[in-house]
Amino acid sequence: MSQRITHWVDGRAVDGTSGRTAPVFNPATGQRTAEVDLASVQEVEAAVASATAAAAEWRHASLSQRSAVLFAFRELLHQRTDELAAIITAEHGKVLSDAAGEIARGLENVEFATGVPALLKGGFSEQAATGVDVYNMRQPLGVVAGITPFNFPAMVPLWMCANAIACGNAFVLKPSEKDPSAALFLARLWQEAGLPDGVFTVVQGDKVAVDAILDHPGIAAVSFVGSTPIAKYIYERGTAAGKRVQALGGAKNHALVLPDADVDMAADAVVSAAYGAAGERCMALSVAVAVGDVAEPLVDAIAARLPKLTVGNGADPDTDMGPLITAEHRDKVAGYVEAGEAAGASVVVDGRTGDHPQEGFFLGTTLLDHVTPEMTVYTDEIFGPVLSVVRVDTYDEGLALINANQYANGTAIFTRDGGAARRFQYDVEVGMVGINVPIPVPVAYYSFGGWKDSLFGDTHMYGPEGISFYTRGKVVTQRWPDPATSSVDLGFPRTR
Ligand code: NAD
Numbered sequence: 442m443s444q445r446i447t448h449w450v451d452g453r454a455v456d457g458t459s460g461r462t463a464p465v466f467n468p469a470t471g472q473r474t475a476e477v478d479l480a481s482v483q484e485v486e487a488a489v490a491s492a493t494a495a496a497a498e499w500r501h502a503s504l505s506q507r508s509a510v511l512f513a514f515r516e517l518l519h520q521r522t523d524e525l526a527a528i529i530t531a532e533h534g535k536v537l538s539d540a541a542g543e544i545a546r547g548l549e550n551v552e553f554a555t556g557v558p559a560l561l562k563g564g565f566s567e568q569a570a571t572g573v574d575v576y577n578m579r580q581p582l583g584v585v586a587g588i589t590p591f592n593f594p595a596m597v598p599l600w601m602c603a604n605a606i607a608c609g610n611a612f613v614l615k616p617s618e619k620d621p622s623a624a625l626f627l628a629r630l631w632q633e634a635g636l637p638d639g640v641f642t643v644v645q646g647d648k649v650a651v652d653a654i655l656d657h658p659g660i661a662a663v664s665f666v667g668s669t670p671i672a673k674y675i676y677e678r679g680t681a682a683g684k685r686v687q688a689l690g691g692a693k694n695h696a697l698v699l700p701d702a703d704v705d706m707a708a709d710a711v712v713s714a715a716y717g718a719a720g721e722r723c724m725a726l727s728v729a730v731a732v733g734d735v736a737e738p739l740v741d742a743i744a745a746r747l748p749k750l751t752v753g754n755g756a757d758p759d760t761d762m763g764p765l766i767t768a769e770h771r772d773k774v775a776g777y778v779e780a781g782e783a784a785g786a787s788v789v790v791d792g793r794t795g796d797h798p799q800e801g802f803f804l805g806t807t808l809l810d811h812v813t814p815e816m817t818v819y820t821d822e823i824f825g826p827v828l829s830v831v832r833v834d835t836y837d838e839g840l841a842l843i844n845a846n847q848y849a850n851g852t853a854i855f856t857r858d859g860g861a862a863r864r865f866q867y868d869v870e871v872g873m874v875g876i877n878v879p880i881p882v883p884v885a886y887y888s889f890g891g892w893k894d895s896l897f898g899d900t901h902m903y904g905p906e907g908i909s910f911y912t913r914g915k916v917v918t919q920r921w922p923d924p925a926t927s928s929v930d931l932g933f934p935r936t937r
Contacts, residue, residue: 444475446621448484448645449628451491452638459484463618463647468534468764468802469754477621480646485653488613488644492584493659495639496611500581502637504558507607511555514603514634518548518627525626527756529594532620534763534802535718536755540595547599549885550903554607560908561608573920579912581609582661582685586654588675589624590667591617591766592721592824598624600889601664604907606631606640610661613642615654619766621645655679662910664902665689666723668822669848669894676897687898687910689890691822692723692850695843696879697865699836699856700733706877707855708742714853714879715828716750716806719762723895724851724873724880727823728812729830730839736832740789740810743828747790747806752797764802765825771802774825781809781818781829792826814842822848836861844870850891853879872896 446465447454457478465475480488518525526540533540554560563577587601598614605612616624624643631641644650654660655678662685665675669690679686696714698707714726731739755763765771775793782788786809795805804826812819812829819829833839843852853875854865862876872891875881883889883904890901900910924931 443473446475446477446625446645448478448480448488449625449641449643450488450639451642452632454625457484457645459649461649465532465619465621466767466802467531468766469756469798471768471801474531475622477618478645479618480644480650480653482649482653485644485646485650485657488642489584489657489659491639492611492613492642495637496581496583499606499611499637499640500583500609502609504561507609508555508557510635511551511557511603511607514631514636515548515551515555517630517634518544518551521630525595525623528622528626529620530755530763532622533591533594534755534766535721536760536763537758539718540755543593543596546882547596550599551603553885553904554603557607560905561912569918572923573918575916575918577914577916579608579908579914581912583610584613584660585610585662585664585911586613586615586660588615588651588654588663588665588667589617590723591619592718592723594620594623595627597666598627600666600903600907602627602641604903605664605911606636608908608911610911611640611642613644613654613660615644615646615650618645618647651675652678655684656682658682660684662686663688664910666902672897673894685898685900685910687890687900687902688896689723689902690895690897691824691848692725692891692895693728693822693846693848694724694726694851694853695728695730695846696726697730697836697839697843697852697854698732698735698739699854699858699861700735701857702735702855703857704735704738704742708739708746710853710855710877710879711828712743712746712750716747716762716826719765719804720826721766721824722880724882725824726853726879727828728819729828730842731830731832732836732839733834736830740808740830743830744789744808747808750806752795752803752805754798754801762806762826765804766802768802770825771804774804774823774827777818777821777823777825778807778809778827781812781816784813784816784818786810786812786816786818786829814845840865840868844868847894848891849893850895851875851881853877853881872901
């Protein structure tokens with residue numbers, strides 16, 4: 442019998458009662474390894490009731506108590522990174538070092554949140570008017586929820602829950618049903634770190650659970666990360682129900698390679714950013730825009746590197762790239778390559794015929810050249826190990842191409858010219874920009890977010906904007922009579 446993956450409510454694993462489950466696979470072997478419970482509306486309601494009771498207590502925990510829990514959680518996560526990485530690799534397929542990398546990036550968010558006493562400090566204005574002082578505070582919202590994608594089963598929940606909990610909220614996580622075990626591991630670590638039961642809850646599920654979260658009047662805010670159509674849906678339905686919503690969507694990240702770029706450096710960077718995690722990263726580079734003469738040497742340099750990447754089971758330390766998440770997704774990605782070829786792109790390296798295991802959901806690295814903007818391989822988010830090269834004549838043409846794209850998550854420029862890089866960072870209409878840095882995911886003390894169809898809502902995720910998202914501002918204006926003029930006998934001299 443395959444393993445059962447349950448909910449986590451009130452500090453314990455709770456079996457689902459809906460009678461609905463979904464299969465979980467090891468994408469490297471194609472084996473069905475577990476069944477995950479899918480919550481009903483009633484199960485979501487029970488979980489939110491527990492979180493509501495916990496939130497009422499947790500908001501009164503002192504700032505030092507909260508940061509003590511966060512420090513303990515940070516230590517546990519650090520110590521048990523290898524265990525969690527193995528869980529991620531077994532359900533997602535990414536290589537172990539990459540799984541450990543996602544935990545390290547998530548840990549940064551926990552470390553940021555340990556500073557919550559400083560982060561929640563307000564301002565104070567003495568004597569705003571005669572005898573009047575004004576100050577502000579930020580208070581928790583109550584119960585907040587996170588709905589997360591399959592591609593970062595630990596990091597994306599940590600983007601959200603560390604700050605939400607530090608700010609005094611209870612957090613309900615609805616992880617991806619494709620790799621749901623990392624969420625339960627995090628729940629157990631939170632408990633071990635001393636977090637009161639009910640402050641971190643996991644509801645496993647699909648659209649039924651998501652809709653129940655979006656409609657629940659007891660949930661004040663929803664953070665979402667996933668594909669653009671679902672992000673838009675979450676934003677519209679959640680805000681219609683009166684919630685705060687930040688919904689991060691899909692991406693099509695371009696690298697702009699100028700003629701003066703260091704071709705070897707650019708090729709190394711583009712290869713790691715296009716094919717790492719089999720391209721299943723929202724910050725993956727999926728288009729290289731080659732300006733002028735750099736196209737030929739760039740394509741050659743990328744093509745030369747691809748045969749050196751070992752495609753296989755991510756649990757094997759010699760593997761560079763693992764499988765895709767499901768057989769359906771693998772076939773969809775291969776379909777894009779086919780469509781690109783049929784539309785006239787040259788297939789320089791063909792992952793469909795690559796040297797990779799036949800069992801499991803594998804597709805090799807693919808490089809397409811002479812891609813043009815009307816091809817589906819260019820217009821759509823592919824989310825697989827496919828890099829498209831678009832050739833342009835000038836910097837302006839490249840910039841215009843990037844700015845015309847519906848997605849605007851991340852981008853990177855490769856050049857030796859500081860003036861061109863400086864101009865690009867201001868001119869490009871994208872939320873996160875790398876200068877000779879292929880994956881410009883902001884460190885945890887900045888905030889993460891794209892523009893246009895890559896983000897619905899007005900707040901970016903984690904960092905200072907995360908603290909603001911998970912709290913409400915309050916301003917107090919106070920007047921006290923001056924003892925010097927008071928008629929009450931205070932028992933001490935009324936002089937200044
Ligand atoms: P997805 O949109 O299919 O799923 C995300 C979450 O939404 C999951 O928890 C899923 O259960 C839920 N969901 C799916 N369909 C739903 C529906 N019809 N109604 C309600 N809920 C639904 O995304 P995914 O395939 O898990 O993840 C990959 C996508 O996430 C890619 O598009 C990628 O670019 C994006 N992503 C974006 C970022 C970012 O920061 N912008 C980060 C990571 C991933």
